[in-house]
Amino acid sequence: MIKVEHLTKRYAGFTAVNDLSFEVEKGEIVGFLGPNGAGKSTTMRMLSTYMPATSGTASVAGFDVFSQSKEARRHLGYMPENVPLYTDMRVDEYLRYRASIKEITGSRQRERVGDVKELCHLREVESRIIGTLSKGYRQRVGLADALLHAPDLLILDEPTIGLDPNQIRQVRDLIRTLSKHHTILLSTHILPEVEMTCSRVIIINRGQIEAADTPENLIHSMRAAGEIRLQIKTASAEEAVALLGTLPGVKEVSAAVEEEGWSLLTLRIDSKADPAESIWEAARDRKWAVRELSCRRATLEDVFVEMTLGDEEA
Amino acid sequence: MSKFFTLLAREVKSYFYSPIAYVVLCFFLILTGLCFYSGVAFLSRGATEVTVVEAFFNSVPFWIGFILIFPPITMRVFAEEFKMGTMETLMTAPVGDWQVVLSKFGGALIFYIVLWLPTLLYFVIFQEVARTAAATSLGAYWGSYLELLMVGALFISVGCFASVLTQNQIVAAVISLCVITFFFLGGLISYFTPNISAAFRLAVNYGSVLEHMGEFSKGLIDSRRFVFYGSGTLLMLFLTQRVFQYRRWKS
Numbered sequence A: 001m002i003k004v005e006h007l008t009k010r011y012a013g014f015t016a017v018n019d020l021s022f023e024v025e026k027g028e029i030v031g032f033l034g035p036n037g038a039g040k041s042t043t044m045r046m047l048s049t050y051m052p053a054t055s056g057t058a059s060v061a062g063f064d065v066f067s068q069s070k071e072a073r074r075h076l077g078y079m080p081e082n083v084p085l086y087t088d089m090r091v092d093e094y095l096r097y098r099a100s101i102k103e104i105t106g107s108r109q110r111e112r113v114g115d116v117k118e119l120c121h122l123r124e125v126e127s128r129i130i131g132t133l134s135k136g137y138r139q140r141v142g143l144a145d146a147l148l149h150a151p152d153l154l155i156l157d158e159p160t161i162g163l164d165p166n167q168i169r170q171v172r173d174l175i176r177t178l179s180k181h182h183t184i185l186l187s188t189h190i191l192p193e194v195e196m197t198c199s200r201v202i203i204i205n206r207g208q209i210e211a212a213d214t215p216e217n218l219i220h221s222m223r224a225a226g227e228i229r230l231q232i233k234t235a236s237a238e239e240a241v242a243l244l245g246t247l248p249g250v251k252e253v254s255a256a257v258e259e260e261g262w263s264l265l266t267l268r269i270d271s272k273a274d275p276a277e278s279i280w281e282a283a284r285d286r287k288w289a290v291r292e293l294s295c296r297r298a299t300l301e302d303v304f305v306e307m308t309l310g311d312e313e314a
Numbered sequence B: 001m002s003k004f005f006t007l008l009a010r011e012v013k014s015y016f017y018s019p020i021a022y023v024v025l026c027f028f029l030i031l032t033g034l035c036f037y038s039g040v041a042f043l044s045r046g047a048t049e050v051t052v053v054e055a056f057f058n059s060v061p062f063w064i065g066f067i068l069i070f071p072p073i074t075m076r077v078f079a080e081e082f083k084m085g086t087m088e089t090l091m092t093a094p095v096g097d098w099q100v101v102l103s104k105f106g107g108a109l110i111f112y113i114v115l116w117l118p119t120l121l122y123f124v125i126f127q128e129v130a131r132t133a134a135a136t137s138l139g140a141y142w143g144s145y146l147e148l149l150m151v152g153a154l155f156i157s158v159g160c161f162a163s164v165l166t167q168n169q170i171v172a173a174v175i176s177l178c179v180i181t182f183f184f185l186g187g188l189i190s191y192f193t194p195n196i197s198a199a200f201r202l203a204v205n206y207g208s209v210l211e212h213m214g215e216f217s218k219g220l221i222d223s224r225r226f227v228f229y230g231s232g233t234l235l236m237l238f239l240t241q242r243v244f245q246y247r248r249w250k251s
């Protein structure tokens, strides 16, 4: 559905998107994940035909976004970041206007406008002026507009930004409903969102792809790269820290003193190793009293932080 | 084609959704009312050879006010959409650059024409009340309004061009006001410098809005003027379309 090859975008000397290549198959929901300024919106603007790439090619539904841009536009629905709308129009009027310029006229227009209003729960505000609507409703108007021409592909740039938790859940449910009939590429920097909605994740940072896989695989490859919490009672916490630090697979140990002689040790561990067993043995040999030994499962958030912050912090 | 009319309708409607339109409309009615009044007052002082149409369209306050209406009409057409981000939704629908440029130009021109409609009434009332002809002939009406339409088209295309250059409406207004004022004053050079050569005077008068209005309001319709305003407008629209494309390529 989307095919991107060596896509690059330079703004006046600054490279926002650098040699990006990826594909999205029909029926997928792909999450485009990255910190602010990673180049998500820039990529989506190029895919939506709004602006051409500096170099490289991209096609949507088999149509090149540059040389066959009108045809590509007929097959994609795009909701830009912050959902720009004509705030002086009424919801119904706006949707009918958008339908007309998307070449949907006559009885089909009535039908489609009615359908998207139903789907996005806009019936109760259809005659309100858009400028007076809450952020949540505006988001839904933007989504309704993107859906008007029943496009094969939806490109949604930060669809839940600025919404309250309830509205986020509603939009998320809506996206999940839409995924039955549309291929979706959505960008976000909110991680649980991707974990919950997407079948595949592309993590980008500084205009480049850091990882692309299913959320499960990404987490799996990172599974061990989490933390181990260990609460022990010992005479010398320093000694314990030094000893645990020498165990294979342990990268870093930090200690905090809890009440009544208990110490809380936090161990950062390597991606491949699982040192839980050797930690347990060490505790037994030294006769430490153990109150807690737990592994925290890595989340997509850990993957994200490791990928995008890696070179500065690790 | 129906897409173009949809875009055009949206442009025209958007004028009447914004307070600026009503401010311009009020300003314009007051301006033309005063100009008409002073024209009639001038005539009633004694017998002269000018008609009320000539007196109306050739007074200095009229032209100053006239120049001022273009920036508020055109400043928002592109700048606002770039600023609001609605350009992104607009240009990812299957519409062409030219469709958008022409609909914005056309929308502004229609609003401009609407501004002028009430003034026709002035002359009708004048004739009813004063029982004298308001103009030398029907041609003088045609001439005056034709000139207004052509000057309007040119200045609106200049305003559209200014608006596509920036996303700041105030900047767009200042640019278009400067360009239009320079152009207008350029045509007055021959009034201030009586000693210039005949050829230069001819060249200046070829582009002098005031000079043209002098002729047209007497009913002297000169086809060279159509070429002048027509080509000027087309050039500005062409430049507008180019910059419009370029801005998305570069941004």
Ligand SMILES: Nc1ncnc2c1ncn2[C@@H]1O[C@H](COP(=O)(O)OP(=O)(O)O)[C@@H](O)[C@H]1O
Residues within 6 Å of the ligand: A011, A012, A014, A016, A034, A035, A036, A037, A038, A039, A040, A041, A042, A043, B251
């Ligand atoms: N029109 C522009 N001109 C210059 N730089 C831009 C422009 N738009 C975005 N950028 C820069 O490109 C980088 C990527 O931006 P963007 O694609 O909006 O990131 P994201 O959507 O991932 O937060 C940012 O550093 C941003 O400052």
Ligand SMILES: [Mg+2]
Residues within 6 Å of the ligand: A037, A040, A041, A042, A081, A157, A158
């Ligand atoms: Mg963004």
